Amino acid sequence: MKxxxxxxxxxxxxxxxxxxxxxxxxxxxxxxxYNLVLEPGMNGGGMAVFFNRQKYKKLNxxxxxxxxxxxxxxxxxxxxGINRTWLSLxxxxxxxxxHLLNGLAFYKPKSLYxxxxxxxxxxxxxxxxxxxxxxxxxxxxxxxxxxRQYGLxxxxxxxxxxxxxxxxx
Amino acid sequence: xKLLTWVVLTASLLFxxxxxxxxxxxxxxxxxxxxxxxxxxxxxxxxxSFSKTGFVFYSGGLVDPHxxxxxxxxxxxxxxxxxxxxxxMPGNMAIFDSKQGAYMFEDFPYVSRWVIGGxxxxxxxxxxxxxxxxxxxxxxxLMAAYPKEKTDxxxxxxxxxxxxxxxxxxxxxxxxxxxxxxxxxxxxxxIIEGGNHSLFGKYGLxxxxxxxSISLEEHTKIMVNLIQELYTKNxxx
Numbered sequence: 001m002k003x004x005x006x007x008x009x010x011x012x013x014x015x016x017x018x019x020x021x022x023x024x025x026x027x028x029x030x031x032x033x034y035n036l037v038l039e040p041g042m043n044g045g046g047m048a049v050f051f052n053r054q055k056y057k058k059l060n061x062x063x064x065x066x067x068x069x070x071x072x073x074x075x076x077x078x079x080x081g082i083n084r085t086w087l088s089l090x091x092x093x094x095x096x097x098x099h100l101l102n103g104l105a106f107y108k109p110k111s112l113y114x115x116x117x118x119x120x121x122x123x124x125x126x127x128x129x130x131x132x133x134x135x136x137x138x139x140x141x142x143x144x145x146x147x148r149q150y151g152l153x154x155x156x157x158x159x160x161x162x163x164x165x166x167x168x169x
Numbered sequence: 170x171k172l173l174t175w176v177v178l179t180a181s182l183l184f185x186x187x188x189x190x191x192x193x194x195x196x197x198x199x200x201x202x203x204x205x206x207x208x209x210x211x212x213x214x215x216x217x218s219f220s221k222t223g224f225v226f227y228s229g230g231l232v233d234p235h236x237x238x239x240x241x242x243x244x245x246x247x248x249x250x251x252x253x254x255x256x257x258m259p260g261n262m263a264i265f266d267s268k269q270g271a272y273m274f275e276d277f278p279y280v281s282r283w284v285i286g287g288x289x290x291x292x293x294x295x296x297x298x299x300x301x302x303x304x305x306x307x308x309x310x311l312m313a314a315y316p317k318e319k320t321d322x323x324x325x326x327x328x329x330x331x332x333x334x335x336x337x338x339x340x341x342x343x344x345x346x347x348x349x350x351x352x353x354x355x356x357x358x359x360i361i362e363g364g365n366h367s368l369f370g371k372y373g374l375x376x377x378x379x380x381x382s383i384s385l386e387e388h389t390k391i392m393v394n395l396i397q398e399l400y401t402k403n404x405x406x
Contacts, residue, residue, distance in 0.1 A: 034207055041207045044259035069260030071207055073233065074187040106188040107233070109373075150192055150235050152205040 021052040021060065025164025029070065029140070032157045043158050044070040050079075052166075058085045062097055071153070072144055075114050077103035091126040105144055112146035120162065130169065136162040189261040190372040192236035198246050203238060209273060210234055210255040212245045219250035222307065222405035223280035224396075225270045226255045227263045227291030229313075229370065234261070236372035237288070240389045247397045248406045252280050263287065263294035270295070271302045282405065286310030286396075288369045289339065296320045296351075299327070307405065310396055312369045313337055315348040322352050329356040330399045332392060334364030336379030359395050364388045 024047070031043040046068030052060040064079035079099035087094035101116035120138025127133050140158045148154045197203060197212075204211040213219065226241060228234045234255045245253045254273070259265040270285055285306050287295035292314020299306050300320050309322070311331040316322060322329070329352050333345060349356070361368075363383035367375040369392065371385060381388065400406045 031207065039207065042259075043207065044265075069262070069265060071257045071259065073189040073231075073261045107191045108188045109191065111188065150233060153207060156207075 019054040019168065021166050021168050023050050023052075023134075023164055023166035024048070025050070025134075025162045027066070027068070028161045029068070029158040030161065032139075032159055034153045034156045043156055044068060046070075048162070048164070052083050055082075058088075060084070062099065064099060066101075066103075070156070072105050072114075072147060072156075073107060075103055075105040075144075077101040077114070077116065079118065081118075093124040093126075093132070094121070095124065096121050101140075101142070105147065112144050114142055114144045116140055116142035118160070120160065122162070124166065127165075130167055132166045132168065134162075134164055134166060136160075138162075187231070187260070189231045189233050190236060190375065192233050192238070193371045193373060195235060195239040195242075195371060197238060197242045201242050201245055203242070208257055208269065210238065210257070211277075212238065212242050212253040212255070214245060214250035214252075216250065219245075219252055220248065220400065220406045221280060222282040222284060222400065223252040223254060223277060224310075225273075225283055225285050226253060227267075227270060227285075227287035227295050228255065228258065228261065229288040230263065230290030231261050232288070232370055232372055232375075234258075236370040239371045240369060240385075240392065243389050243393045244396055247393050248400060251400075252277060263291045267294035267297050268301060271298055271305050274305070282307045284308035284310060284400075284405070286312065287314055288312040289314055289366065293317055296322060299325060303327070308399060308403065310399065312392070313340055313366050315340075315345050316351040318348070318351075320351055323350060323354070325353055327353070328399060328403055329353055330359065330395060331356055332359045332361060332395055334361045334366055334368060334379075334381065334388070336364065336381055337366040338379040339366040339375060339377055357399070361388055361391050364391070 026047050028045045029043040031041045033039050048066040050064035052062045055061050060083040062081045062083040066077045079101045081099035083097035085095040098119040103114045104111040118140040120136045122134045122136030124132040124134040143155045202215045234257050241253045245251050256270045285295045292311040296316035308328040313333045365381040366378045368388040
């Protein structure tokens with residue numbers, strides 16, 4: 001069922017839209033806490049590749065893939081969401097985006113399902129006509145229910161910081 | 170599009186290579202408490218009576234830190250009791266945050282001295298942290314591990330114990346002997362007869378490792394006796 005939904009979302013994503021944007025970013029995950037404990041710390045870092053496709057004038061559909069090294073181990077997400085540009089000035093743009101994240105924490109003998117929600121605000125600077133640098137901050141909640149068999153920490157509330165570039169076509 | 174293809178291919182290779190070993194069921198004595206935070210696992214005798222010399226431990230590469238709770242809890246109850254801290258690392262790879270073990274001591278005011286240890290890659294990085302902060306540690310326990318080529322502890326005044334299993338097929342042959350010059354001359358080398366690479370934790374047989382001819386129970390008993398001996402000999406208990 002989950003797989004069908006994912007495929008349906010991907011088809012919708014690929015069949016619609018006009019302008020498109022491709023980008024790469026690196027992420028750090030300062031953390032606000034875990035489970036129900038508020039405790040500042042670090043939850044590792046990662047990198048992401050993403051693809052935005054314009055659906056309406058300032059609204060993009062967004063697909064992302066992310067690989068992260070966290071205190072759970074290594075995990076990867078596919079994120080589906082929207083990305084809205086709400087300020088556009090000459091060489092500067094601000095946008096907000098949100099993703100539903102579905103992924104796996106990589107383990108032997110079996111990997112564990114990880115779910116998350118993520119929202120971020122980003123400032124973009126046009127370096128050239130088609131290339132933007134951007135930095136963003138946000139908030140992310142991730143949940144790995146399967147990990148509770150092995151350890152205490154099964155949820156994490158992180159405040160991701162992201163730097164990267166986007167290429168617009 | 171070529172770039173995207175390369176990114177996807179590289180990421181796929183990373184995924185295939187990046188699976189950590191999950192722990193098998195860990196059995197812990199009821200005279201111990203195990204506390205967990207985002208940064209570490211703490212195993213502490215609940216009697217409140219224990220050695221003032223704590224043991225901080227780095228897990229092997231791509232092994233979940235919970236996999237060492239059972240084996241290290243046996244050390245926590247040996248002798249007069251010990252506080253054991255298993256440090257968590259990003260991606261379960263000590264290489265990504267090797268100094269973390271040196272930054273958490275203020276969380277444990279009831280410990281006044283520290284011995285650091287590590288299994289496999291964790292031991293390699295434990296050597297590096299000792300080189301960086303030699304005054305923080307009294308001793309070093311290497312479990313199937315050795316210092317990096319550029320890590321020189323030959324003049325470090327601390328005590329070093331190096332243990333490996335007889336049927337360890339993960340370690341490069343002769344690597345421990347070849348790196349002996351990087352460790353202090355008084356380093357004690359021990360081989361666990363019938364042991365292998367994987368039995369320092371409880372996570373099953375690591376890919377490529379040799380088959381042990383002794384049980385986890387026997388392996389752990391020998392390992393704990395060796396570490397306890399190091400503690401006793403140096404007056405840390």
